[in-house]
Amino acid sequence: xxxxxxxxxxGTVALVGRPNAGKSTLLNALLGDKxxxxxxxxxxxxNRIVGILSEARGQIVFFDLPGVHRPKHKMNSRMxxxxxxxxxxxxxxxxxxxxxxSWGGGEQFLFELLEPVSQPVLGLLTKIDxxxxxxxxxxxxxxxxxxxxxxxxxxxxxxKGDGLDVLLTEVFDRLPEGDPLYPDDVxxxxxxxxFIAEVVREKLLHRTRNExxxxxxxxxxYLEESETLLRVDxxxxxxxxxxxxxxxxxxxxxxxxVGQDARIELERVLGIKIFLExxxxxxxxxxxxxxxxxxxxxxxxxxxxGAWGIPPVDSED
Numbered sequence: 001x002x003x004x005x006x007x008x009x010x011g012t013v014a015l016v017g018r019p020n021a022g023k024s025t026l027l028n029a030l031l032g033d034k035x036x037x038x039x040x041x042x043x044x045x046x047n048r049i050v051g052i053l054s055e056a057r058g059q060i061v062f063f064d065l066p067g068v069h070r071p072k073h074k075m076n077s078r079m080x081x082x083x084x085x086x087x088x089x090x091x092x093x094x095x096x097x098x099x100x101x102s103w104g105g106g107e108q109f110l111f112e113l114l115e116p117v118s119q120p121v122l123g124l125l126t127k128i129d130x131x132x133x134x135x136x137x138x139x140x141x142x143x144x145x146x147x148x149x150x151x152x153x154x155x156x157x158x159x160k161g162d163g164l165d166v167l168l169t170e171v172f173d174r175l176p177e178g179d180p181l182y183p184d185d186v187x188x189x190x191x192x193x194x195f196i197a198e199v200v201r202e203k204l205l206h207r208t209r210n211e212x213x214x215x216x217x218x219x220x221x222y223l224e225e226s227e228t229l230l231r232v233d234x235x236x237x238x239x240x241x242x243x244x245x246x247x248x249x250x251x252x253x254x255x256x257x258v259g260q261d262a263r264i265e266l267e268r269v270l271g272i273k274i275f276l277e278x279x280x281x282x283x284x285x286x287x288x289x290x291x292x293x294x295x296x297x298x299x300x301x302x303x304x305x306g307a308w309g310i311p312p313v314d315s316e317d
Contacts, residue, residue, distance in 0.1 A: 008058035011175035017096030059180035100130035123153035203261035
């Protein structure tokens with residue numbers, strides 16, 4: 001009598017870590033596709049990004065969560081609410097710790113946040129390609145075990161692919177047996193509108209580097225697709241007029257460069273020619289405006305400008 005093939009395993013997995021721990025980079029590496037934007041600036045991920053990996057062993061539904069931090073605005077409070085909510089829902093938690101930097105109070109805050117979590121927690125030391133020599137990882141492994149003595153801890157490098165096969169095996173081994181939660185050809189649940197806005201924000205963060213604080217948001221307020229062209233109007237929100245000047249740049253060069261970078265990336269990922277038009281609006285307290293924040297969520301529809309709680313001050317193409 002032939003042995004029965006193993007039952008597929010399917011479940012949800014949260015990616016949790018401090019800002020810049022490498023969550024989005026890991027998600028993109030595991031899926032082999034760009035699902036989440038990546039930036040060296042903190043608080044790049046502001047919503048729960050869902051990435052879905054399907055293979056013969058089963059299906060993993062990853063939740064790429066905002067970086068754990070102490071909130072100061074409604075936007076940040078919503079981010080942390082998203083983190084806490086996901087920790088109660090998932091089958092497994094991946095706790096990412098950046099191995100290339102020293103641990104401080106923020107990391108301790110995250111350990112405390114995870115302490116009451118009943119689901120299994122798998123520790124990940126990320127960015128090990130930046131740790132020289134490799135023996136320097138040993139004290140970090142000991143430090144992690146001193147805080148969670150029963151945890152399995154894996155060193156990984158998402159850009160290099162180091163440790164990812166072992167990681168997936170460990171994840172599948174911990175998921176419950178069951179049928180896939182999504183069709184095999186689905187890799188994310190976020191809308192095209194949300195993804196476009198995120199790519200524009202990524203290119204803006206890259207171009208402005210240290211000039212602009214982390215106070216920009218992007219919303220796509222018009223989207224029209226034909227057989228050969230996707231027309232997009234997107235709005236970049238800033239809090240002050242001086243920030244608007246930085247985004248636009250001298251002679252409009254900055255916003256033109258951001259638009260070009262985003263268009264090239266979007267055409268590559270979406271496989272269609274893009275006509276992208278960007279606008280800049282000043283909205284002094286958009287990070288505290290619940291209606292604005294809803295427009296920036298993965299499932300949000302187009303902006304209804306008449307419904308804004310605090311209207312933008314001005315705009316410029």
